Amino acid sequence: MKIRVILSDDHPTVLSGVRHELRGASTIEVVTAVGRSDELVEALSRTVCDVLITDFAMPGSGFVDGLPLLQYLRRTWPDMKIVVLTTIDNQAMLREMTNSGVHAVLSKLDDVDHLIAAVHAVYAGATYYSPSVKTKAAAPEVVHRTPQPLTPRETEVIRLYTSGLSINEIADRLNRAKQTVSAQKIRAMKKLGIERDADLFMYAYETGLTTVGSKSIK
Structure with missing residues (x-):
């Protein structure tokens, strides 16, 4: 067969x-x-x-x-x-x-x-x-190897950043200090083994964190 x-x-x-x-x-x-x-x-x-x-x-x-x-x-x-x-x-x-x-x-x-x-x-x-x-x-x-998981706050920062918002805009939306948002982005990238923003955008799209134009599976 x-x-x-x-x-x-x-x-x-x-x-x-x-x-x-x-x-x-x-x-x-x-x-x-x-x-x-x-x-x-x-x-x-x-x-x-x-x-x-x-x-x-x-x-x-x-x-x-x-x-x-x-x-x-x-x-x-x-x-x-x-x-x-x-x-x-x-x-x-x-x-x-x-x-x-x-x-x-x-x-x-x-x-x-x-x-x-x-x-x-x-x-x-x-x-x-x-x-x-x-x-x-x-x-x-x-x-x-299992990558170190992101915290909910780190995930939210990465989702918003790769959706097109700046660090300042994310800080305003989440009511956090700009320095806090920046630090969360840096920590998330370190956990993921990503050094460049270009790779971060690709990661977000490929993993479904940013799903512009796609339908969700319920």
């Missing part, structure tokens, strides 16, 4: 390329491919899937993506194995992915042989992290 795989990525060229390469594996059957997270949920509702290969970020899908989507998939289809195929190399984000319960994480720059190996590994009950992901994350142990 072949391993039934569903592909999910908002880049048609990626979908086409991955589908073509997987056709060369006699043990794998690509049952369908979708380009939006809402289409993915619909496909999973009507199609049996052993292993899902999905991108982490699919903006403009009309449904949640990133970490909220992975959490939803794990809750709704707990027996399905999830392989994340991504361009993200931020260490904190890689930790978030693995902590969400996915079974494999690979870079889109990896050789296709790693993807085929990952499908076989997760189907057999193992986990798989490609060499490039291990290198970017410093070590497998770092990928698995």
Whole structure:
């Protein structure tokens, strides 16, 4: 019996390329491919899937993506194995992915042989992290390490900051001193292993902390 795989990525060229390469594996059957997270949920509702290969970020899908989507998939289809195929190399984000319960994480720059190996590994009950992901994350142990959780106040500051508010505006809205808000932002970034604001914005979007234009899952 072949391993039934569903592909999910908002880049048609990626979908086409991955589908073509997987056709060369006699043990794998690509049952369908979708380009939006809402289409993915619909496909999973009507199609049996052993292993899902999905991108982490699919903006403009009309449904949640990133970490909220992975959490939803794990809750709704707990027996399905999830392989994340991504361009993200931020260490904190890689930790978030693995902590969400996915079974494999690979870079889109990896050789296709790693993807085929990952499908076989997760189907057999193992986990798989490609060499490039291990290198970017410093070590497998770092990928698995649970990040220090943010306090509710730190989370609120990061949410507002990545939504476009300045430190002064956040201080006014939350009735806190500017210095307090700034310190909470700095502490949050340190906990997440993030040094640049650009990476903080990406983290907030990828983890669902900032979900502009997405629908929430109830």
